[in-house]
Amino acid sequence: MIQVNNLKKSFNGEEILKGITATFEKGKTNMIIGASGSGKSVFLKNMLGLFVPDDGEIVYDGVALNEMEIEEKSKLRTEMGMLFQHSALFDSLNVEENIMFPLRMFNRMRKKERREKANEILERVNLVNLNKKMPSEISGGQQKRVALARAIANNPRFLFCDEPNSGLDPKTATVIDNLIQEITHERNITTVIISHDMNSVMEIGETIVFLKDGKLAWKGTNNEIFKTDNEAVTDFVYSSNLFKKVRIAQNEGF
Structure with missing residues (x-):
């Protein structure tokens, strides 16, 4: 499990992360979604230890990252797996x-x-x-x-995926989604996925964190996102044909 408490990060006087608190559960596919510029990548890089937060803490299975000794941080990095947006194979x-x-x-x-x-x-x-x-x-x-x-x-105990379906056709994207979820469940990994693909969100979003302007604007599951009246969420996802179809079906009582 990863717990993020009141995370803040600024660059050149501009506050990018504005006090985000969220929990990413073990054995589940946890998704971070939001528009470009919402803070998703900065959030992920803080969790990976690539950036040092200005305030707040990131807790890995009960141990705060900022309280770890160098040896503990090195060990933690060996327990992280990273799936990059463009695969990044050698x-x-x-x-x-x-x-x-x-x-x-x-x-x-x-x-x-x-x-x-x-x-x-x-x-x-x-x-x-x-x-x-x-x-x-x-x-x-x-x-x-x-x-x-x-x-x-x-x-790894922790798996991070940055836009894992980028550049893939819908059928192949579904294969990758299902594979990530299956492996997460089999190995009881804490998996964190950044995605803009609403099909992925609906398919495997067991927990979803929605960021807007560097803040946590909504959190829930792929079932709850269909029912939310949160305007920021509906504005973000309503362009998805899948979302439209599900909302119409729900309104018609199917």
């Missing part, structure tokens, strides 16, 4: 080598053990027999699955 490494990279960096496994682990994870993300392929030789959806496999290679 072009010069093949699929197997990409997945083995964090195992080599943060684990004392022998090379044979690393390869066995990589193959095990490849099977989990339904990418068998692609080990020796280069990233340029596989599709965007396959690249995303390789990136997810790399993110979970070290069995």
Whole structure:
């Protein structure tokens, strides 16, 4: 679980995060949504420890990040997995080598053990027999699955996903969504996802944090977002055809 308490962050005198308090639950897909400029990326970078908050705290399983010693922070980083928006695979490494990279960096496994682990994870993300392929030789959806496999290679307690469906067609995006949710449940990971894709929100948004102008404007689930009268939320999501259809169906009593 990650608890964020009264988080504030400013740059050059401009307050970007204005006292956000939120809880991201273990074993669930927790989503952060909001318009461009709402503070999502800055929020995520604070949780990752890339930025230092001006005020407030971020608590990982009961331990505040700002109270951790250097060794504790280093250990925490090894327990984080990151799925980047554009996959961020190493072009010069093949699929197997990409997945083995964090195992080599943060684990004392022998090379044979690393390869066995990589193959095990490849099977989990339904990418068998692609080990020796280069990233340029596989599709965007396959690249995303390789990136997810790399993110979970070290069995992280916390998984962060930045726009995991960016650039994917709707069918492939659904595959990635379901895979992230399944792995979250199987491994009891605290998963935090930044997304602008309302289909993803409806599909796997077990908890949703909606930011507007650096503040927490709403929180709830993918079921509750259909029913909310929060104007900021409805303004943000109403352009989604899926949202329109569900609202119409609810109003007609289906």
